[in-house]
Amino acid sequence: MDPEHKTRIARQFIEALPHCQALGMRLETVGPGHAELHMPYDPRLVGDPDTGVIHGGAVSALMDTCSGAAVIAHPSNPGATATIDLRIDYMRPATPGQTIVARAECYHVTRTVAFVRATAMDDDRDNPVAAATGAFTVER
Amino acid sequence: MARKPPEPVQVVKQRRDAALKALVEGVPYIGFLGIGFDRRGDELTAIMPFREMLIGNPMLPALHGGATAAFLEVTAIIELAWTSMWEDIETGRIDSAAIDARHLPRLPKTIDFTVDYLRSGLPRDAYARARVNRSGRRYASVHVEAWQDNRSRLYAQATGHFLMPTRPDASG
Numbered sequence: 001m002d003p004e005h006k007t008r009i010a011r012q013f014i015e016a017l018p019h020c021q022a023l024g025m026r027l028e029t030v031g032p033g034h035a036e037l038h039m040p041y042d043p044r045l046v047g048d049p050d051t052g053v054i055h056g057g058a059v060s061a062l063m064d065t066c067s068g069a070a071v072i073a074h075p076s077n078p079g080a081t082a083t084i085d086l087r088i089d090y091m092r093p094a095t096p097g098q099t100i101v102a103r104a105e106c107y108h109v110t111r112t113v114a115f116v117r118a119t120a121m122d123d124d125r126d127n128p129v130a131a132a133t134g135a136f137t138v139e140r
Numbered sequence: 141m142a143r144k145p146p147e148p149v150q151v152v153k154q155r156r157d158a159a160l161k162a163l164v165e166g167v168p169y170i171g172f173l174g175i176g177f178d179r180r181g182d183e184l185t186a187i188m189p190f191r192e193m194l195i196g197n198p199m200l201p202a203l204h205g206g207a208t209a210a211f212l213e214v215t216a217i218i219e220l221a222w223t224s225m226w227e228d229i230e231t232g233r234i235d236s237a238a239i240d241a242r243h244l245p246r247l248p249k250t251i252d253f254t255v256d257y258l259r260s261g262l263p264r265d266a267y268a269r270a271r272v273n274r275s276g277r278r279y280a281s282v283h284v285e286a287w288q289d290n291r292s293r294l295y296a297q298a299t300g301h302f303l304m305p306t307r308p309d310a311s312g
Contacts, residue, residue, distance in 0.1 A: 019204035022172075022193040046168040047217075048247055055169035056250045057213045061206020065196075068205075082197075083205040087254040 003031065010035075010069060020065055023058060027069065033106040035069035037062055040099045052096035056130075059120055060088055062102045063132040067116040070104035071136045074114065078138040081114060086134035094129045098122040104132075114138050159229045160184075163221055167247075170214055173207065177218065182226055186215040186268040195263065203261030208286065211268060212298040213253055216282040219270035220248045220302055246305035248280060253300035261295055262288055278304055 011027040014020055014037070023045065028036040039062045047055025064086055071081040094100055104118035113135055120130040160179055164170055173194070178185045188194070188211045196204025225245060228234040268286040275281075280302045287294050 017198065017204065018193050018195040019207050020196070023206075044168050044172045048249075049166045049168070050246060055167070055210065055214070056253065057173075057206070057210025058169060060209035060213065060253065060255070061204060064204070064206040064209060080199075082202075082260060083255075083257045085254065085256050086205070086209065087252065088209075088250075089252045090250050093249075 006030065006073075010073065014065065014069060017065075019061065023061055025062060025065060028101075030069055030073045033070055033074040033109075035066050035073055035104050037066040037069065037102045038099050039102070041097050046096075048093075051093065053093040054096075054100065056088070056090055059090075059094070059100060059102075059130050060086070060132075062100060063088060063104070063118045063120055063130065064134070066102040066104040067106075067118050067132065067134050068136065070106040070116055070118075071109075071114040071138070074106045074109050076109050076138075078109070078114060078140065080139040081136045082139075084113070084135040084137055086132055088130055088132045090130050091128055094120075094122045095124070100129065101125075106136075109138060111140075112138050155232075156229060159225060159234060160222065163218060163225070167214075169210070170218075173210060173214070175211060175214055182222075184215075184219055184222060184269070186211065186218070186270075188266045188268075190264045190266075194261075197260075200260060201263050203263070203266070205255075205257060205261075208257070208261050208266070208296050209253070209255045209298070211266060212255060212284045212286055212296060213250060213300065215268040215286075216253075216270045216284045216298070216300050217248055217250070217302070219284075220272055220275065220280055220282055220304075221245065223272050223275065224248075224304070248302040248304050251279070251301040251303055253298060255296060255298040257296050259293070259295040264288055266295070267291075275304070280304055 270284040
């Protein structure tokens, strides 16, 4: 399957999930063991009314989805996946008004477990907003 | 000297509920997810009623892990803010008549948050309670547990560290 076709299928799949749809997530790219998802700024997702900064929970949801997409896209072809654990470090608040971009890499897969690293950024790509590491199930 | 008579129960309840309502309603994302809080004295239980938009796996179906993570994080932050506000509410330092999102103390900021997914989230209501394990002047550590049908069968739990807001009265 050519990469563009694979990206299109993955996009349709991810963007059809109700919670991803509600958060306005868009799958940008997907390749062997990695994925990139975008989540545009939305005032409904604000967590701190004083600053207009997006809630950490919405960033978690984006990173979780992106990590899951990276697992599914791994060359070992896991059929399905679910999160076992996910740790997120919040390095700085995301700048209000900017799209949040998440990139995830599935760096190791065993018969039963997939290990993932992810980062979230806003327009300033050199200073990540958040970083995550997670373990996911591999269903074959 | 005669002791001050206890306040009427409805006055106490009204004051506590007004403070909690202002705290929760000030955060758009809590409303977006449809999360509510049940209060018994100072004990809070968060409720996330089932809605289609929380689904992450339509095949099973199951709640999205991100929705669960957000539910746990919201519960932790509100519990932490609530716990640190409690004294001010009880002593009347926070005026419940004039309370709104603008007059509330600033919310704690998440430093890190680790979610442990124990079971897949079923398409029904979820409940959560948080416990502040340590709350210092600058940092706090909070544990949260979430369940659905049985309190003893957790479907997810989490631990997070938070940066406490600087209090306006505490200089330096």
